[in-house]
Amino acid sequence: MNNILEVKNLNKVFEIKKFLKKSLSLKALSDVNFTLGQNVTLGIVGESGCGKSTLAKVLTQLEIETSGEIELLGKKYKDYKPREFHSLIQMVFQDPYQSLNPRKKAFDIIADPLRINTDKSEEEIRELVYSMMKKVGLRAEFAQRYPHHFSGGQRQRLGIARALMLRPRVLILDEPVSALDVSIQAQVLNLLLDLQKEFSLSYIFISHDLSVIQHISDKILVMYLGRIVEYGPRDEIFLNPKHPYTKILLESAPTLTVGKQTKEIPESAKGEIPSALYLPKGCAFSPRCPMVTPECLQAIPELLNKDNRLVACFNA
């Protein structure tokens, strides 16, 4: 069994109820399929509203899927008991200022997952907490401090330590370095790479920063309005993107090339991601696509194998 995580036909629909009006349904995720192998990092990119965070929430069951199936280590999500489930999959959040309880000491923040999910004695927990703090680069004397004593980078280390306490197999990282300064960002990325090797972790890494994604991922999943538009190995996607949306995304990313920008974004692609409440009939990207053809307006393109990756575009 090679796949740690297997996601099949995942759908998530939010019902938006309006008083005295017909309720609307928002398709946050449509037909999402992917697999995640051991020691592999899957990078998820897309603009706000594309469903990346919803996907993270469904994978950790903070939101329950509308339909579809997720298998973790070959066993269906619904067959897991909560304790067993939480010890296999954990999450690190974007904002280290909001995701840590300000009234708890660092020691308790890291120890709580063990206290809640295991029957270990305080003595054992103490030992595990201190060894984990050392691994993530927090000094032992920090244990009795409160979150406000820590810098952003240290808080994120705390969040990572907390997520790893139950020795999960999968870590969902939702924009884990976006709130950090550039020099600190490199420290945290290095820590994540080290930990991945040490604990054989699989990562789902969500970020809007393409250079971070390119550095840390093995495979890339590009999402647009709740659908996968392109999915494949990192170098295929970054060096030879096929979907027009992936191309535009990569061209928009600021790079350290000095002087005039290399490429202009096509006029049609300017503007913004439309609301997921009113999806076009055909391809969701068609209103912004520079390569749009009549076919695109009629049907939703399937995710098909092409040039070593999956791409959902009639004209790719």
Next chain:
Amino acid sequence: MLLEVENLNIHFKSDRSKNPIHAVRDLSFSVKQGEMLGVVGESGSGKSITNLALMGLLPDSSLVTAKKAEFNGHNLLSLKDKQWQKIRGREVAMIFQDPMTALNPFLSVQFQMVETIKAHMDISKKDAIDKSIELLSLVGIPSPKDRLKAYPFELSGGMAQRVMIAMAISTNPKLLIADEPTTALDVTIQKQILDLIKMLQERQNMAVVLVTHDLGVVSQYSERLQVMYAGEVVESGPTKDLISHPEHPYTHALLGSRPGALVDNLRRVPKTILPSIPGIVPSFNERPIGCQFSPRCEFVTPECQRSPIPIFESEPAHREYRCIHPIEHVVIK
């Protein structure tokens, strides 16, 4: 020179410590008309405080001193509140990181734009509305007439930032300060907003100070670059030159710690350890006596820690750096 600042120092009174906090030290820089200056720095580097000082928006607990702080013929140090009101918004305008919190959620776009325009210009409400429509279409908002009636929550982040820009340029300011204008936005929107600022800079011959933490952003848009660290300028010069040949070890390390193989001149292998800068920026009350970067610097010598480091200039290239051991570059001809 449109803006000239020499030896600017900003102190804050603090309840906790006897000595005032020295937030910005010995900052000297200038901006020419129609030029874009990029300012890069991490949190705590003093870049936002400097901007607020230029807008006259610092709280009363602050103490601003400088050898010279001149903007468009005004001495910024001796201005009274009334005089500030004439300059702020009219000659120098500012846009902020989060457009959603900068707009008043209870008031329509029209109300906020007309209020701004009428505060600075003696025109009728009808003319102010017409001008608002004109400005909104200039900043690329589709169907500006309808958008004028919208409330901020009905706008996306990118649209709200466009509205902020429209308000900021409504008085044809000489200088626009953009403090992390795209940090809250998606990459595709970021590029559009930066292109817009660049277009307005060129069209209106307006000077722009673009503050950001992203070296990629400034490298593409600004002509000159200024790198700040712990309240000081550590390095400044023409963007292209500075990025390809950083003199200060901090700039060098900052460029090196950028992830991604998109970094030019450098084919970085993904999933390898990034060169990172150890430690963190010193807090206001723990700043070293000598070079601010010395505790984290790989080239540190005892000399660096003895006394404050002056600015060195390399004349032909218009480069300045605050380091006694600058990184020597072999010039390839």
